[in-house]
Amino acid sequence: MDCGASIVKYILFIFNMLALVCGILLIVFGSLVLSNLGDIRDFADTFETSSIPISIIVIGCIIFIISFVGCCGAIREDTCLTMTYSIFMLILFVLQMIMVVYIWIERESFLNAMNKIVDKAWEQRHDKGHYMDVFQSGFNCCGRVGVQDYTKEIVPNSCCGASATSCSYELARNKPGCSQQFRTFISTNIAIAQYAGLVVAGVELIAFIFACCIANQARNERRRAAYYT
Incomplete structure (x- = not known):
């Protein structure tokens, strides 16, 4: 592998480390929101209310696992691993953007659902x-x-x-x-989730491009090696 491809390989490795960190941050944020919801699972609105933090946790876990696979594929220069990883990263990029747009569109309804939960807790005090x-x-x-x-x-x-x-x-x-305190907490952290989602999506897109480059370079090297032998 030439110098340029080696640089791309290590850049991909660094991007995957960043994705690992962002995935952990998403997991922590989603867990923090769920933990602060408390024991309110019998409320009718809880499923709708929990859907966003649960989605954030699931996506964070997927990003963590796939980024780890990407790190291994980049270091080993394995064509199969890097191509599989690039496909998953493209899928994750699309899902990540859908999540960001969904949170943006449903922001107010989500905050209103938070108020309803506090209201119901108060009614049942x-x-x-x-x-x-x-x-x-x-x-x-x-x-x-x-x-x-x-x-x-x-x-x-x-x-x-x-x-x-x-x-x-x-x-x-x-x-x-x-009501005010809970809404402020959720509103502040939704903004964090949105920006974190955009950062992760950007990292995933760049990682997808670099993984394709590494896989293509490794495939070409094997073809040249087979040709000369």
Whole structure:
């Protein structure tokens, strides 16, 4: 393999390492969103709400595995591995762009679904108070709109933190409402997911092109070797 092809090989290896990192970031982000949803699996909107973070986790795992295969194929200069890898990278590029566009289009509906979940948790606070406790302790908030929601009720300990043994209106009066806090959290991290998705898609497209170049170079070298022998 000539000098130019060797450079492409190592660039492909570096791009795959970047893809590995981006895949890990997507997995972490998706897991973070799911973990902060808490134990609310019996809500009707949970499947729709969880679809985006679950998709992010799945795509992140696929990127991680295929990028690892790409690293091996580039180092070994294996035509079969690199061509298989390039096909998968092209497919992933298309899926990644679809995901980014989907998140962009469904952003508002997704945020509205978040508000509905908090509303339902608030409505069921007397029967299933642990739902609101999950939000209040996990997002450092109190009540649906604010602590004033508990004016005629006892302020739960979760309004003062997961480890609090007692709480009062005075202690929690500066806490934001859970609807606002949850929406802000999701809105901020959706933007991160979108930009991360674009970065990963760019890396995948370049990796696809470079993998095709390496596979073609390795194939030509084998043909020349067979011809001279």
